[in-house]
Amino acid sequence: MMRSKRFEKRAERPVNKDTFVQEDASLGLVVMDSPHDPKPGITVINGRITAIDGCAQEDFDTIDRYIAKHAINVESAAEAMAMDSVLLARMLVDINVPRAKLMWLMSGCTPAKLCEIVSHLNVVEMMMAMQKMRARQSPGNQAHVTNWRENPALMAADAAEAALRGFDELETTCRVARMAPFNALALLIGSQTPHGGVLTQCAVEEGLNLRLGLKGLTSYAETLSVYGTDEALRDGDDTPWSKGLLASAYASRGIKVRFTSGTGAETLMGYESGKSMLYLEARCLLLVKGSGAQGVQNGSISCIALPSALPGGVRAVLAENLMAASLGLEVASGNDAMSSHSDMRKTAKLMLQFLPGTDFITSGYSSMPRKDNMFGGGNFDADDMDDWLVIQRDMQVDAGMEPVTEKDVLEIRTKAARAMQTAFAKLGFPNITDEEVEAAVTSYASDDMPERDLAADIAAADAFLEGPLTALDVVAALDQAGFEDIAANVLAMQKVRIAGDYLQPAAVLDRDFETRSAFTDRNAYQGPGTGFRLCGEHWERLSAIPQARSAAEMVPQVAGNPGIRLQPIPVPAPPSEGEVVIAIGPAFAGKLDRVLCGLSHGEVLAALIEGIESKGMRARIIKIYHTADCGLLGFEGARLSGSGIAIGVQSKGTTVIQRRGLAPLNNLELFSQAPLLSREAYLQIGANAASHAMRRPPSPVPVKVDNMARLRLIVQAMLMHKREVSCIVPGKSAVEMQAFHDS
């Protein structure tokens, strides 16, 4: 077959490295509306649910049995299940229906009903609904902090930077499970270094996880995975009741709990029985709710590539986020595992959560480079942070990350790594060297870190776990080492546990350790003018990215050195046939000194004159005061030119060749993209102007091809033009100038 070169080129694009598969419900390859999904229905007899979605209680599996008893609200079920799903879908989008009303109705819905409702929404409507239904009014974000060398100084430094960048929660895990106590400790110390209140967790096996919490090293857990079929749940080695008890167990120790579920997990495990991924996720969410967990991380999480391979997969992932929020659950909305090879596709998917805002936009933003991400890479990582910040600034959206300066980052990383070093020394753990601390501050990734004795670290971590030391000893060690502020913050993290406020739905702590949750920061969105608005001081902070420069910095108020001095000629000679006029703008070699391509005004004039003279003509320099417009500069110059030909030059370098008698915008040659010109170009423009005067054919002017020039220099061009406009003197006549080149 013939090959199209365009098809060949496109085949190499990142998006074509992604996998796409056709729907096949018999294999579970369907995100929503599988023909095997049941129809919504409920039977309630004497206040007990006896059938769900066409399944009678004698046929209930353990999940049906659990959600019938614990999750579905019998009081609202009759009303909600009798309502048209389209009407409920409209209510989700309707700004006049408050969140609480919908939460009550949704609490009476069965899994199939929940699916039917969201199936009526397109993604824009889902985003509208998400904006209203998320639990906490202020959106937030979570970061992953890991490194494959498991260097404690680097981990503390990374945690400190992530906290400085405004993440509300930090999650770590281990390459070697036995390092968990040290990783949790590094995360705790680092997270409390720039300010207090950041929640932390270490994702490890439940027993170990709970023990870390008991030592006061962690404040939340989100390792509790549930699945939407009995078989998958059993393969996950749990029952609804074991997970439920675990949720209570964590709460009994003051640890915030979030479950994990997401589309595609059951299909991957081979037990989806032909049901759609979203239907099974709806069952998971009711299981989560029935257990009394305050929230869930969903959005397919590590399975994301599976729904993404199917039609409508990314929409289904937003649908599951929305479903969870509508049930009153906190949602950490995925965007953590690699979802595509294509940056364009990844960003498009991200916007579905980024724009409406969720409780946590990502279930873990990789705050370090991908290679150090022990959760299997990260969808967005340290290299992408500036893009994230710029998109927030573009959209005036808070997606949970704050701009920082390199200086502040270096300072806070140093402080955290030093604190970790001294805490290790005081607690009798293996030495952290000065060399490690220094490397932890500036390193790109853990490849740059000196090696540690892993065996010694593991032995010490084991002893730490088994021994009597707790977070209180960490507080004392930091305090004695002179890190009183970090010690106070770590202590405050213990203190808030006593109050238990951060167990509330969607709870995070602010920098004063006050809880912001669904109870204290209620999402009151009801349309424009309500709910979370990024404005005032907060908006100023998020928009102040360090790359943004002031106008004065970009185009200095006092021009430097134009390389030329212009002086009026007291008695100008009369116009002659052998001349070409160079008509310069009012700021030329005055308030401005340089054109956009970088040449000084002196160099530009010298090139133009040389070009004109190369054809045997003479240049006459005339400064125009009454206009800054390029066309009018040429027009006015041509009017004054003995040959009728003039070159109009704006101070930013935009140039035109004009003939007397032509309308201002109807010129001989226009060079509208000043950044693309050069000395050679100005030389040829001079020569061409002379050729036009002599009625000879002009030659092509060499112009660089750079499609990004306008993009790069548009602000500078605008500021320079603004300066030139400010130099206009209305009614002032043109003045012929004599040029004195600096030598």
Added chain:
Amino acid sequence: MTADEDSKDLRRAPRTPAADEITLENVRLGKITPEDLTIRRETLIRQAVLAEQEGYPQLGRNFRRAAELTALPNDVLLAAYERLRPYRATYFELLALSQEIAARYDAPETGAYIREAAEALNDKGLLKKDEPN
């Protein structure tokens, strides 16, 4: 229970004065113990009431079970979780566990929850078979 008189006061006292005592100064004086930094049964009940008032009945019930579980030692707590996983316990072991937790730790809601699990897991064949004697 190792709680001395001080920490008993802390448990009964309303949250603010108790929290006031958790200071860096008191840590330096050795007046704070890890026990002082644990969440109390009463606190979890208060969170449960709040959750129920806010329209989160399941969260409330979870906090009520959690309030009861504050009395369980860590190893007992982890063992109870382990028992509720698939094929870990027999029907009668779960019933015994339910009674023990309810009676010994004043945890009726947790006891009922474990009994409910025993019935459900039994019906679905998710229990360990009784050891033949």
